Amino acid sequence: MYERGEPGHGASWAGAGMLAPYAERIDDEVLLELCRVSLALYPAFVQCVVEASGVNVELPLDGVVEAAFDVQRLDALVAFARELIARNVACKLLDRNESLLAEPALGKHILGALIIEGQGYVDNRRLGRALLAACRTRGVVVHAPVRELAIECDERRVLGVRSELGFAPASVVVNAAGAWAAQVPGVPPEARVPVTPVKGQMLALAAPAGFLRRATWVPGAYLVPRPDGRLLIGATAEDAGFDERVTAEAVHRLLDAALAAAPSLGAFTVTETWAGLRPGTPDGRPFIGPTVIDGLLCATGHYRNGILLAPVTADLIASFVETGDATPLRAFSPLRMVEGASRITHA
Numbered sequence: 001m002y003e004r005g006e007p008g009h010g011a012s013w014a015g016a017g018m019l020a021p022y023a024e025r026i027d028d029e030v031l032l033e034l035c036r037v038s039l040a041l042y043p044a045f046v047q048c049v050v051e052a053s054g055v056n057v058e059l060p061l062d063g064v065v066e067a068a069f070d071v072q073r074l075d076a077l078v079a080f081a082r083e084l085i086a087r088n089v090a091c092k093l094l095d096r097n098e099s100l101l102a103e104p105a106l107g108k109h110i111l112g113a114l115i116i117e118g119q120g121y122v123d124n125r126r127l128g129r130a131l132l133a134a135c136r137t138r139g140v141v142v143h144a145p146v147r148e149l150a151i152e153c154d155e156r157r158v159l160g161v162r163s164e165l166g167f168a169p170a171s172v173v174v175n176a177a178g179a180w181a182a183q184v185p186g187v188p189p190e191a192r193v194p195v196t197p198v199k200g201q202m203l204a205l206a207a208p209a210g211f212l213r214r215a216t217w218v219p220g221a222y223l224v225p226r227p228d229g230r231l232l233i234g235a236t237a238e239d240a241g242f243d244e245r246v247t248a249e250a251v252h253r254l255l256d257a258a259l260a261a262a263p264s265l266g267a268f269t270v271t272e273t274w275a276g277l278r279p280g281t282p283d284g285r286p287f288i289g290p291t292v293i294d295g296l297l298c299a300t301g302h303y304r305n306g307i308l309l310a311p312v313t314a315d316l317i318a319s320f321v322e323t324g325d326a327t328p329l330r331a332f333s334p335l336r337m338v339e340g341a342s343r344i345t346h347a
């Protein structure tokens with residue numbers, strides 16, 4: 001593995017680790033199904049990473065909350081609950097008192113809430129550390145940080161990876177460079193996927209452990225707790241190129257939304273602010289699988305769902321490398337947006 005910075009410190013580090021495809025309101029049924037499959041893989045994935053690394057990673061999947069503070073939003077939640085029930089997704093509508101019992105941190109002016117069961121969050125930073133340790137114990141060689149990284153190809157196939165460490169021949173190279181996937185030097189234009197950065201700014205407060213119990217969506221923000229009490233507040237979605245600055249306006253907006261929903265947060269210390277770049281794609285679907293260059297694969301473009309989609313992406317890529325069968329990847333093929341590439345078929 002070659003990593004430009006610190007492993008796991010890109011969007012994987014910047015996110016909140018929410019495992020909540022329904023709260024994300026994904027309209028694309030094919031993508032939603034991929035998210036559902038990946039969510040189902042999560043407990044076994046985390047257990048495997050914990051066992052291999054010895055690093056404990058908590059996985060609270062006891063529901064996510066959507067809170068309503070006005071009638072219009074409450075009506076929308078009631079309609080959404082009906083839709084979820086029709087899809088056999090377990091959920092519960094709470095009245096005002098039940099909402100305050102479930103999440104006492106929310107403001108007294110709450111009208112109601114929806115709990116979507118079986119979803120939650122993972123501490124993405126801890127998962128990243130654990131995954132790195134697990135990979136090392138399984139024999140993965142990690143080169144990081146690597147500054148002069150390029151993929152080498154001839155007209156037909158990938159040859160390997162070149163860096164300041166020299167040339168490493170490889171019959172398969174997976175471009176998993178997130179928002180930077182289109183910028184990796186050496187990728188031929190016909191194998192370059194149209195991934196663009198979508199900036200997300202966030203901040204963390206020091207709250208008492210258990211202050212908020214579940215990942216909670218409120219108007220204008222989401223609030224995600226950590227077992228140690230840290231409370232994450234996110235996130236903006238900005239078309240700002242590769243700008244990773246934290247701006248006063250974004251912090252102001254996020255705090256405004258969080259404090260309107262849970263005024264008692266106002267007493268807590270702001271411990272961190274940060275920004276990350278999600279890899280966005282023109283149709284909202286990730287790029288997973290082979291490109292027109294034999295052996296050059298992509299695993300990127302997961303936009304707001306990279307942490308959630310990690311296990312299924314790994315399974316799909318591993319299975320393609322083992323079998324050469326791209327059929328299960330068709331809907332996410334990197335070829336779908338490369339002009340002329342649809343004429344080229346892969347085994």
Ligand code: GLY
Pocket residue numbers: 015016018200234235278303304305
């Ligand atoms: N998954 C939420 C976000 O990207 O902000």
